[in-house]
Amino acid sequence: MDEMPFCVHDVLNRPLFQRAIVLAGAQGIYREVRWVHILEIIHAAPYVSKHDLILTTGLWLKRSAKSGLEYMRQIIEHQTAGLCIEFGTTVDEIPDQIIDLCDSYDFPLILFRQPVRFEEITQDIHAHIINQHFGLLKKLEQFSQQQQQLILQSTDIPAILRLLQSYSEHQILYLSRIEANTYFPPLPEEMREAINTFCNQQMKHSDQIQEMELWKMDEHRYVLIQPVVCFGQVFSYVGMLLHQAHPTEYMKLLVDYTSKAVATVLLRTQFLEEKILSNQNELIQDILNRSIDSEEQAQMRMGLPSPNGEKYIFVGGIIEFEHNVIEAGPERMESRNQDVLVLIRSLLKRDRMHHVLMMKNNQIYLLCAKARIGKDSESSLYHKIQGLIDGLNKYINQAWPHFHFHIGFGKSRTMLLDAWMSFKEAFQVIELSQTVPAMKQNHYYASIGVYQLLHAVPYPILSDFVQDQLGDLIAYENKHHLHLIDTLAMYFKCMGSKGETAKRLFIHRQTLYNRLDKISDILGEDYFQPQRRHCLEMAMLGYPLIESYHADQ
Known part of the structure; x- marks a missing residue:
């Protein structure tokens, strides 16, 4: 053409x-x-x-x-x-x-x-112009009819793009930020990589393309690009490779019709996923309530191929958002939740991870599964989870810089029925990230160390222990605000090096000496002895948890 x-x-x-x-x-x-x-x-x-x-x-x-x-x-x-x-x-x-x-x-x-x-x-x-326009209108009508038949028959996006290629007789591109780019007809690897690099660079500089654009690759190649928009969000792009800078209205209409057809298919797929999601919500809720009878039944409900005993490993995670209701409003909060939910699905789909999701208030419950192929299966699963966290961080930091959220993932389990423990551990990780500054960037239960033990200690026992070890120091600190607890923690961390402690606290040595003298007066001269020191360090780790408990009451 x-x-x-x-x-x-x-x-x-x-x-x-x-x-x-x-x-x-x-x-x-x-x-x-x-x-x-x-x-x-x-x-x-x-x-x-x-x-x-x-x-x-x-x-x-x-x-x-x-x-x-x-x-x-x-x-x-x-x-x-x-x-x-x-x-x-x-x-x-x-x-x-x-x-x-x-x-x-x-x-x-x-x-x-x-x-x-x-x-x-x-x-x-x-006469020539009118006849030409009439011929193009007939072709557009034929194109539209065939496109509608494809949409009604299936959700096959490649078939829609192949139809565009057959009518335009040009190279067609389908670009996605989540999935791999596809080309119709297929291109040699070298040319495909060159177009990928160019298009990715263009999409990087034009974050939200809402209208048709013409990108110039070089003196002889141009890309006519049209975003596929659903619910106000750009999901992907339909492109056509041209050899001159002035595409015809016919070409523009073909690309425009195709982008709308792809959007229709994506929307229909989205609605189907939402219907499936309601069943997923029930599955996660049943796992949390421990109301499923058998492991095979649970794996079948998750849609795992060949559910059988301990063939898979499972990890539960929670993503919790801190919404400012006054600033955002309920509609914007719901919109943000849905955007994040779609992004999470796309990232998981990209990494081919079996998963189910459940949105509950300001929390997203995420259950991931991976086949147990070898000894590296667990590390591979957590590597993909980290990729999800990195992608989520990147998107939210760009879209909503002042939007805060917390992520926690529990330990892996070989039985889906035991995944409720993984969710419980994930919630503990989030609690720690909110109460202990040192744990703010930690997302995994396996990495919280001694806090696994402290979280398991009943509050009255932990509170009595902290009071016995640090009570006098806490009382003095609350009255005089001399940062004695922080000073003691850093002194222990620096293995008793006064010079290093003063340097890390950004204080003069004499100020440190005065604080240490006061700590000795309150705790006694033996506070650096091994047994006493271990108790004090444990009490200082438990102290933020006690403070958090008081704040919630």
Whole structure:
């Protein structure tokens, strides 16, 4: 399919233009022609439109060269396609200033040295344009009908893109930020990588493309790109590789129709996923309530292929959002939750992870499964989970810089029925990230160390222990605010090095000596002895947990 619109070059090939010559503006012969207009009056501006080809006998040149220049400037500024002037009827020469003006703007000035019948020219070109448009409309109608049949038959996006390729006869691109880019027909690897690099760079600089754009790859290659938009979000892009910078309306409409068809399929898929999600919500809730009878039944409900005993490993995780209800409002909060949910699904789908999700208030419960193939299966699963966390962090930091959230994942289990413990551990990780500054960037239960033990200690026992070990120091700190607890913690961390402790606390050595003397007065001289030190360190780790418990009461 010719990607060039009907232009001045095509007009010059019509039979009635066999004796015409291009007097000036030869570089502009590929200007598009949409209509032909006969115009003799000097004030041309109100009567011309973009892409009009003007026919004239040059009557406006009879007045003066100045009025002739003004006439030319008007039709050039209105982006007309070109000017055809007839010699012999009114004028016999064209001033050099007009020729130079046309050359400077690459505006085609076409000369008939002998009189011609303008009505024959208009009839010929108008008939050609109308017939061409009618033919394109028939093709568009056929294209649309076949597209609708594909949409009704399946959710096969590649089939829709292959249909676009067959009608346009151009290379088609389907670009996604989540999944791999695809091409119809397939391209050699070297060319595919070059286009991938270019398109990824373009999408990086234009974060949310909402309208059709034309990207220039080099002097001979352009990409006509149209975003696929659902619910106001750009999911992917439909592109067409062109070899010139002015795509026809036909090409634009083909790409536009295709992007809407892909959006329709994505929306239908989304609705199907939402229907499945309601069953997933029930599955996670049943796991949390421990109300499923058998492991095989649980794995079948999760949709795992060949559910069988301990063939899989499972990890539960929770993502919790800190919404500012006053600033965001309930509608925006719900929108953000849905955006994050779609992103999580896309990232998990990219990594081919079996998963189920459940949205509950401001929390997303996530259950991941991976087949146990070898000893590296567990580390591979956590590696993919880390990729999910990195992708989520990147998106939220770019889209909502001041939006806070917490992520926690429990230990892996070989039985789906035991995944409730993984969710319990994930919740403990989130609690720690909210109460203990050192644990803020930790997302895994396996990495919280001694806090696994402290969290398991009943509050009354832990509270009594902290009070016995640090009670006097806490009371003095609350009254005088001398940062004695932080000083003691850093002193232990630096293995008793006073110089290093003062350096890390950004205080003078004498200030540190004064604080340590006061700590000795309160705790006794033996506070650095191994047994006493272990108790104090444990109490300082438990102290934030006690404070958090008090704050929640």
